[in-house]
Each structure stands twice: as structure tokens, then as C-alpha cells.
Amino acid sequence: MRFYFTTPIYYVNDAPHIGHAYTTIVADVLARYHRLFNDETYFLTGTDEHGQKVETAAKKRNLAPQDHCDDMVKNFEKIWAELNISNDIFMRTTFPYHKQAVQACLQKLWDAKEIYAEDYEGWYSVSEEIFYTEKDLVNGKTPQGNEVVKIKEKNYFFKMSKYQEWLIDYIQKNPDFIQPESKKNEVLGFLRKPLHDLCISRPKSRLSWGIELPFDKDYVTYVWFDALLNYPTAVGLEQNEKAADFKKWWGEGSGAGNAVHLLGKDILMTHAVYWPTMLKALGVAQPRTIFAHGWWLTDSGEKMSKSKGAVVRPLDVKDMVGVDPLRYFLTRDIIFGSDAAFSVDLVLSRVNSDLANNLGNLFSRSVSILEKNCGGTVPEYSVDKVPGSKALQASVEKLPALVKSKINSFEPQAAVEEIMGVLTETNKYFSDSAPWNLFKTDAEKGKEVLYMTLESLRLCAVLLQPVMPTKMRELLTALGSGHALTWEKDVAGGFGRLKPGTKIEKPAPLFPRVEAPKTE
Ligand code: MSP
Numbered sequence: 001m002r003f004y005f006t007t008p009i010y011y012v013n014d015a016p017h018i019g020h021a022y023t024t025i026v027a028d029v030l031a032r033y034h035r036l037f038n039d040e041t042y043f044l045t046g047t048d049e050h051g052q053k054v055e056t057a058a059k060k061r062n063l064a065p066q067d068h069c070d071d072m073v074k075n076f077e078k079i080w081a082e083l084n085i086s087n088d089i090f091m092r093t094t095f096p097y098h099k100q101a102v103q104a105c106l107q108k109l110w111d112a113k114e115i116y117a118e119d120y121e122g123w124y125s126v127s128e129e130i131f132y133t134e135k136d137l138v139n140g141k142t143p144q145g146n147e148v149v150k151i152k153e154k155n156y157f158f159k160m161s162k163y164q165e166w167l168i169d170y171i172q173k174n175p176d177f178i179q180p181e182s183k184k185n186e187v188l189g190f191l192r193k194p195l196h197d198l199c200i201s202r203p204k205s206r207l208s209w210g211i212e213l214p215f216d217k218d219y220v221t222y223v224w225f226d227a228l229l230n231y232p233t234a235v236g237l238e239q240n241e242k243a244a245d246f247k248k249w250w251g252e253g254s255g256a257g258n259a260v261h262l263l264g265k266d267i268l269m270t271h272a273v274y275w276p277t278m279l280k281a282l283g284v285a286q287p288r289t290i291f292a293h294g295w296w297l298t299d300s301g302e303k304m305s306k307s308k309g310a311v312v313r314p315l316d317v318k319d320m321v322g323v324d325p326l327r328y329f330l331t332r333d334i335i336f337g338s339d340a341a342f343s344v345d346l347v348l349s350r351v352n353s354d355l356a357n358n359l360g361n362l363f364s365r366s367v368s369i370l371e372k373n374c375g376g377t378v379p380e381y382s383v384d385k386v387p388g389s390k391a392l393q394a395s396v397e398k399l400p401a402l403v404k405s406k407i408n409s410f411e412p413q414a415a416v417e418e419i420m421g422v423l424t425e426t427n428k429y430f431s432d433s434a435p436w437n438l439f440k441t442d443a444e445k446g447k448e449v450l451y452m453t454l455e456s457l458r459l460c461a462v463l464l465q466p467v468m469p470t471k472m473r474e475l476l477t478a479l480g481s482g483h484a485l486t487w488e489k490d491v492a493g494g495f496g497r498l499k500p501g502t503k504i505e506k507p508a509p510l511f512p513r514v515e516a517p518k519t520e
Helices: 018-036 052-060 065-082 096-111 160-173 181-190 223-228 240-249 265-282 306-312 314-321 323-332 344-374 389-408 412-433 435-441 443-464 469-478 487-492
Strands: 002-011 040-048 089-092 115-125 130-132 149-158 201-203 216-221 259-264 289-293
Touching (some): 018 065, 065 089, 096 115, 160 181, 160 265, 259 265, 323 412, 344 412, 344 435, 389 487, 412 435, 443 469
Parallel strands (some): 002 259, 259 289
Antiparallel strands (some): 115 130, 115 149
């Protein structure tokens, strides 16, 4: 199967925070798993660069909007490199080919009479860039308490309402389309009320930083209409020379293509309502899945954001525990689709118990005993001399299929839990068998315990590589398996791939314990 994973394209104005890092890391983890499964995989992240806020911020800095964006985008590029994100493309809505393709789409919809012009009167909030009707207002202000002004102007509307019945039907007939189930139900609930048409223009007199409407040069495109289209324009929509790529990565027909959009629940409606109707009107395939995940919350249960970030400074946690442990925590401590709490204490306790104790210690203890009793050389494989060996092998052999099925059903947390379960079992087997004693009485048994333990560690490390690419590569290199991994040879080949005779040096601790920073 082919997969085209996308994160939201983040507002270029923002400083990257833990929420952005979360979606991007989970997308990276899923993309890396699918590459390991030999699925053809393409992975996009990027930035959303048009709109009022960008124009205003640029003005404040005395910069042209494009220069402001070129400067701000570096923050995102830098942090994704630091977090080891393996995106195939970094998409920006100011790329000329994107702008041209958005205009081609608008022209098509205009020619097909899917877009119409109408005078519109409403209450407009400049700071929120949103129109409100009379009944939306609270004491004459927006629900967020911002000032509004009455505006009457001509605007352009996309006939979204006419797709309401089609959309309800499509969602119901395609169970994988909107996930998880609870979010699908929210969307269907929302669609019980009549859908309105979508205003897709902004007059240049108010906002000029946007993509000009091809049929009216006094207007630019509403930023969401422009931004959502990034997903297919990035792989070639409306670009003749990229037609083959587009077919390959986006897909054909009117049903599901290859795209898997990952996003936070805050932007579910734009993705699950605006987006499918836009694609339908354009005659382009639908995404295969739109998956809305939950939020990381602060101790007091609020959504973490830039301002809250100042309290916990989530990305500083990376400097404290390292990149791979942060990736591990964000994958392991939240059920994909639900909310969860984020705090330094939670990160430390997870990292110390799972990585320092369960994984790192097991490796260093087994290598110490190997050094002492076998000159650091991996012994021959055997499984029938020590009680518990066969059961451990059976658990390890079941693991790859389990991990695959959890990843296929968007449960990265459960996949990691399965792997950690096998490591716990391996720890217990190791302690119960006490190889340090066996070497005094029956060295062959001691060797079996070491082989079984190291081989279990090897397979677990291969399966954890998408989550912790650098640390697991270190571990695998120490085990003599530092080559590019393949599912057939390194995983599905079954138990017993660790090569007898491999010399293992005692490595530096993989995951040193991390203490909480001292507070005054
Ligand atoms: N530019 C739009 C998206 C356009 S996509 C065509 C946008 N950008 S954003 O910068 O505000 O990013 C929002 C995304 O950041 C959320 O959908 C989610 O992926 C992520 N998160 C922001 N805060 C979050 C948490 N506290 N927890 C988890 N993820 C959250 O919206």
C-alpha cells in the first residue's frame, strides 16, 4: 500500500511549540514504520504563510511579508532537523507553483459555477479575521471578547452547502475516512445543521498578503482555502509536468486516494468538512484518512500553547532528556486521539523507568556478563536448555505482527507498549535465570540466556527504531546490526538473526538516568 502522510502546515508566524512538535513527531514515527514495512511512503510538513497576522507582523518588523516568512520559516526547519524528522518535502504556501496551482483550481471552480459573487453584510473581527452574524455576538463583541465592525462588501462564495448530503453519505460509507470514531461522530453531529456556503475571498483593501483570485484582481483567497490545497499541490496538482507524481502520491478517481492527514482536533472541521467538499467539486480523489488527535494539556487541564509553553517550556525538555527520549514520551504517553497531561515529572518518570531501567540496563547488564564469561563474543543460538527460553522466543516472534497491526490502526502508543511488554518479559527471564550463577555451574545454559536476551533486545530495537532512530541505531550497531534494516531480513526472518561470533564492546550507557532539575 502507498501512504502520503501529512501534518498540518503550521502558521509561520508562531514559534514552534510542543503541539507542533507532537503532530510532526507522530507523523514521522508512522512514516518511518511504514518505510520499515516496505510501504511506499511520502511525508509532508510545512508552513502556512498567508493572511492578516503575517502581514501585520511583517509590517511591525519593517519587512516585506515574503522576507518575514523566509526568516520565520527557519525556526521550523531548524527544529524539525533537531528532532530528526524525516519529511520528504517542506511545503510552503508561498512557493510559486503552489500559488499558480491554487489559481488554476479557483478558475476551474469559477468556470464550473461552483463559486459565485454576492454582497455580504456581517460583523467582522479584524484581529480574528472572522465574520460573525448578529446572533454569534456576545454583548456586541466576539465570543472571545474582541471588537467587531459592521462590514458590507462583495465577496466570493464556494457552494459548499450543495455537498452536504454527499458528505454525510461518504463519511458513513467509508469507515476509515474520519478517525477516531468519536471524532467522526462529532463531524456527523455538526452536519445535522444546514451547511452554509464558504466565503473564499478577502478584498485587497483589507488584506493584500494572499493569493490573488484569478477572476478578480481586487481580491485575495481566504487563507484556509489556500492552505488546505497545499496537500495535493505539493505532489503535483494542476502542474502538467508532475502529473505522474500526482497520480502516484495523491491517487485517482473520486474515492479514497493515499493521503493520511494527521492533525489536532482544533482543526478537524476545516479538514473534515471544507476539505472533502472542495476536493469533490474539483473532481479530485479524497484523502484515505483524516485523523484528529487530542491535545497535550497543562497540569491545570488547559491546552498547551505558546503562552502556556512559557510555563513548562516543553522544548527545553528535549535539552534535558535528549531527542529520542522526548520522541518516545510523546509517542508512549498519549493514546493517539485522546488528550493527555504533559509535565516534566511525567517525562522523567517515563524515561527513567522504560528507557534507563527496562531497556538500557538490560543491555548493559547482559553485555557485562558477556564480557566476563564469553570474552564479549555472542554465543551460538540455543533455546532448549533453560526454562523460559521457549516462551520468550514465542513472545518475541509474535511481536512484529502485533506492532504492524497497531501501527496500521493508528495506535503507535499501543505498538510501543507491546514492545516494552516483551522487554519487561525479557528482563524477568534474565533475572529469573540468573546467568551470572549459571556460568559457575553450566556455562552452556549461561550462554543460552545471553543469546536469548541479546536477540530479544535486537528485535525490540529494530521495532523501536522508528520512534528512537538514533539511540536504536547505536544499540544495533553495538550488536553488529548497524546496517540499513529491512523487514524481510531483520524482522520477519524470525528469531535467531543475531550472528554468533559478533564481538560486542561495552557501550556507553544508552539512556543515563535523568534527575529533575533543582528548583530554588
Ligand atoms: N495553519 C493551520 C493549519 C492549516 S493545515 C492546512 C494551523 N496552524 S497551527 O500552527 O495553529 O497548528 C495547529 C496544529 O498544531 C494542531 O492542529 C495540532 O496539530 C498542533 N497543536 C497545537 N497545540 C497542540 C497541543 N497542545 N497538543 C497537541 N497538538 C496541538 O492551525
